[in-house]
Each structure stands twice: as structure tokens, then as C-alpha cells.
Amino acid sequence: MSDLAAVMAIARKDLLQELRSKAATVATVFFTATTLLMMAFALGREQGVLERSAPGVLWVALVFAGVTAAAQSFQADLEDGALDQLLTYPVPRAAVYLGKMLATWAYLSVLGLLLAPIATTLYGAAVTGTAAVALLALTVVLGAFGFATIATLYAALTANLQAREALLPVLMFPVVVPIVLAAVRATESLLGGTGGPVGDWLLLLLGFDLVYFVVCASLFHFVVDE
Amino acid sequence: MTLAAQGAAPADAAGGVPTPAVSLRGVVRRMGRDTVLRGIDLDVAPGKLVVLRGSNGSGKTTLLRLLATRLRPHAGEARLFGHDLVRRAEAARARVGLLGSSGGSYPVLTGRENLRLAAAIAGKGRGADEVDAALARVGLTHAADKLVRFYSSGMKKRLGLARQLLLDADLWLLDEPYAALDEEGKRLVDVCLTEARGRGRTVLLASHEQDRHDLAPDATLELVDGRVRLAAAAAAVVGP
Numbered sequence: 001m002s003d004l005a006a007v008m009a010i011a012r013k014d015l016l017q018e019l020r021s022k023a024a025t026v027a028t029v030f031f032t033a034t035t036l037l038m039m040a041f042a043l044g045r046e047q048g049v050l051e052r053s054a055p056g057v058l059w060v061a062l063v064f065a066g067v068t069a070a071a072q073s074f075q076a077d078l079e080d081g082a083l084d085q086l087l088t089y090p091v092p093r094a095a096v097y098l099g100k101m102l103a104t105w106a107y108l109s110v111l112g113l114l115l116a117p118i119a120t121t122l123y124g125a126a127v128t129g130t131a132a133v134a135l136l137a138l139t140v141v142l143g144a145f146g147f148a149t150i151a152t153l154y155a156a157l158t159a160n161l162q163a164r165e166a167l168l169p170v171l172m173f174p175v176v177v178p179i180v181l182a183a184v185r186a187t188e189s190l191l192g193g194t195g196g197p198v199g200d201w202l203l204l205l206l207g208f209d210l211v212y213f214v215v216c217a218s219l220f221h222f223v224v225d226e
Numbered sequence: 227m228t229l230a231a232q233g234a235a236p237a238d239a240a241g242g243v244p245t246p247a248v249s250l251r252g253v254v255r256r257m258g259r260d261t262v263l264r265g266i267d268l269d270v271a272p273g274k275l276v277v278l279r280g281s282n283g284s285g286k287t288t289l290l291r292l293l294a295t296r297l298r299p300h301a302g303e304a305r306l307f308g309h310d311l312v313r314r315a316e317a318a319r320a321r322v323g324l325l326g327s328s329g330g331s332y333p334v335l336t337g338r339e340n341l342r343l344a345a346a347i348a349g350k351g352r353g354a355d356e357v358d359a360a361l362a363r364v365g366l367t368h369a370a371d372k373l374v375r376f377y378s379s380g381m382k383k384r385l386g387l388a389r390q391l392l393l394d395a396d397l398w399l400l401d402e403p404y405a406a407l408d409e410e411g412k413r414l415v416d417v418c419l420t421e422a423r424g425r426g427r428t429v430l431l432a433s434h435e436q437d438r439h440d441l442a443p444d445a446t447l448e449l450v451d452g453r454v455r456l457a458a459a460a461a462a463v464v465g466p
Contacts, residue, residue, distance in 0.1 A: 002349035003349075005346055005349070006346065006347045006348075006349065009343055009346035009347050010347060013332065013335065013343055016334075016335065016339075017332065017334045017335070020334045020373075021334050076332070076333075076334065077332075079332075079333050080328045080329050080330060080331055080332070080333060080374075080382065081326040081327070081328030081329065081330045082330055082331060082332050084291070084294075084296055084324075084326055084328075084330060085324065085326060085330030085331075085344075086347065087295075087296060088294045088295065088296060088319060088322060088323075088324045089319065089344070089347045089348045089349075090316055090317075090319040090320035090348060090349065091316075091347060091348075091349070092316060225295075225296075225298060225315075226296065226297050226298065
């Protein structure tokens, strides 16, 4: 019970920090907006090309925004030795991981849920029906979960490195490919493309989420204990 | 080196010699290529107040971080209250409170929020009254709802001391607790540490401060060449 309270306290703290500092928000909102606009200009006026590109562009924007959000989550902890302090409290390392992961997940989910309608509108890709909208929301939430599990571990791994901004995406992008692939395909199916049955992709996404969650939570103490 | 129990130090279940608060045997720790701790042997009985001195880079912070389970020993055996620091780190952590040299607070939270957070994560059910009392004790009532990013260095140190008071762990580890404090703040640290010892807490602090007249440590240790040696001790504190 106290471990759960610690998890919630850490997640709440991370979200409150972000709400006040807006350090990640400013960077991610500008970045995602710029990505969507630049890609729309780059892809030209042909409607079919824009529609087909919408799922990929949406997830590319979300993935890069997620890197910034995860890195910022640990950056705030490094100030004034707060991470050192946090890791001296008598809670399992997995609880610290879970708290930070939940905050990143919540942040990315909200960002993705705001971004999805903007991207589909901008790229002229229609999502028809309440069920399709709900499934798109589920795809965003599951994709954000998988990404957050990996990003939290790798952000902790690179937190103390000088070149962390450059290293974080280099190290984690190869690992995050299955999550992005499944999320893009599920989104493509929902936007009327050729992604195949959406249920299959969502199940695959859920499977990867669970595997990555267990692995990353188990490895976290190796990353933070020196 | 043994800083032995005296007075009312708690005995173990069998009524014999009390389990040391800190027990180190041949502890070695490297930082990069440097071997900072070169075989530390040390026993500190519960309820002792020990000052750790040493020049810059002598390993004081490394030793405190190792005791706080933030660093693992590369060789040797380290125990806190009988708990192995590597194999039973979580149990050891439940007995330790660290005040690091940077204060360890979150700049974007208020002083009050920082203390509430610490109590929530540490699993100590502290109420609002106890948080307010800790803030009042260190003279931060007026700044309780101010973001820590607007605190001075001395105020951050006071907030760290308030966290130590609030959590009141069995072993207090303090890294340069006097740094950035005014004279009144330094006296406050002395009083709080002396009171903590009076409650049976073990206190181990690393400091460059000389001649703290309000503090009467049971022993002063010096870290030289990665090893501990006794610089001064109260009578009957040093064991065989």
C-alpha cells in the first residue's frame, strides 16, 4: 500500500513539475506543430499522399516529443540532488520507475489525444464513427504506454551523461521500433488505409507494451544504482 | 575501528552487544579510475554522533553516499543495523536519512510540498501539523509556500534539515550541513543533531567546519588516503 502511495506521489510530483515549469510542454508542442506543418508542406498537395502519410507523421511527431518529455522528467530530478534524495527513500526501485513512467505516459497520452484530431484534420484523413474514434484513442494510449516504458528506462540511463540529448534517441529508437510499427499500422487501419485488421495490431501493441513494461521495470535498478 | 556503545544504547534481542548502526569491513569503492575508499573498517554504535573530516576529494561524500545505498562497495562488507547494504538495501534504506550537500529538494515545488512528498514516498504518515512544525523549527514558516527555486542556498539547506527532522530516520547522514548557513543556522544544526542523538539516533556528518562549540561529537574521524583514522574521541567511546 505504501509502495502504491509512493508511486502515485512520484507521478503526481512529475506532472505538477511539468505543469509549473512547462519545460517539456513548450518544446514538445512547438516541435509537434512544426513537424506536422513541415511534413504537410513537404508532401505536397496530393490528397492521397497526405492521407496515407498521416499515421506515420503523427507517430513520428509523438515519438520525438516523447524523447523530450522523458529526458526532461529526469533533468528536473537532477537539479539540487533531488534524484539522489529520491533514491535513498525506502521504496523499491520498481516503484520509482513506475511513478516516473506513469507521469510520462499520462503526458504523452494527453499530447497524443490532442495531436491526433489535429493531424487527421490537417492531412484530410477521416476517422468515421464513434467506435473508430475510440479505437484511435486506445491506439494512442497504448502506443504512449509502450513508448513511456522504454523512454523512462533510457532517460534514467542517460540522465548523468553530458551528451544525453543526442544519445537518448540514438539508444532508444531501435528498441522502440516494434511499438511504433504496431501503432502506425493500427492508426493506418483506423484511417481507412491498408493497415489490415486493427484488432490484430492493437493486440500486438498490447503484447509489446506488457513485455517492455516487465523488462524495463526489472532493469531499472541496474540503471540507477551505481 | 570501533566506536563502542555507551549509556543507553539499545542491545540486541539476546541482550548482548548492540548491533552496530554502521559496520564496514574492508570497504573499497572506486570512482572512475580512482580508488577513493581503500579498505574502510569502521563500527559505529547506535546513538553516537560522529564527525567525518578530510580534505577535498578524500572520500567523505563517497562514504556517505555508500552508506545511503546510492553507491555499492566494490569490495568488502557494509552493513547498517545488521542489514547488508547490497543484498538488503531496501531494509537498510528504511533506517537512513540523507541530507546531501545540494539539499535534495525539488526547485519547482514549494517547501511544504517538498516535505509532504518526502513523507509520502518514504511511507511515513506525517500530517500537516508535523510538516508545519518541521518548517517552523528551521525558521521557514514564512517561506513554506514559496517555490524552492526562489530559496537561497541557506534556505535550501534549512529545508533539507526540516526533512531530516520530519522523517527522523535511525541513522542521519549529513554532507556539509553547515555550508551556506549563517551562524544562527549553524547553531540550529548543532542543536538538531544533538537532540537527534538524545533520541537515540545515530548521526554521521561530513564537515569542514572546525570548532563547533555547540556540538559535542562522540568521535571525530579523518579520512586520509581512503582510510579512516581517529582524530579525536570522547572518553570510553573507542573500543578495541
